[in-house]
Amino acid sequence: MPLEAPLLSVHAAVVFLAAVIIDLVIGHLMFLHDKSLTAAVAAGLVAAGGCAPVLHKLIG
Template structure:
């Protein structure tokens, strides 16, 4: 019968914590905040759905685009108030 030996594991008790990341520079802020990006993405999605459904429903393509743009524009203030 043989016994299996487990490899020795290094001791982590004396290891120093990882260094902190450098502070953010003034030009490092994002172009859009996360809130704005989510609101605009939701509005674009709503506009695409409304325009696509209008087009599939037999509406002239120009009117379907207009309906999608109107829905996206109307969704921005609603999503802004809902997503907080």
Template structure:
């Protein structure tokens, strides 16, 4: 006899968290792309994109609420 699996407890990420992280990723990609187009190396552009994405998370968390 097999028992039924327990029902799911809820979503893995809330809608708010998913929206904040997705928006931060888009901001990071845009900033990295624009930085790369100015003539900066790819490594510098990636680092700039990561920093801008990470810095935008707390701001987006308070703005999207």
């Protein structure tokens, strides 16, 4: 039986996992600061999007 290629490489999975963890931490801290769910979600998404390229360079 031929082996299937993985959907994501290990490198990509680690980068995405680290970005999600940073996203959750920043979102939680923002929620504790402002008590606004929308601000927390926006800050978390911006943090995850901003750190993904940096993590890609650092981890790879």
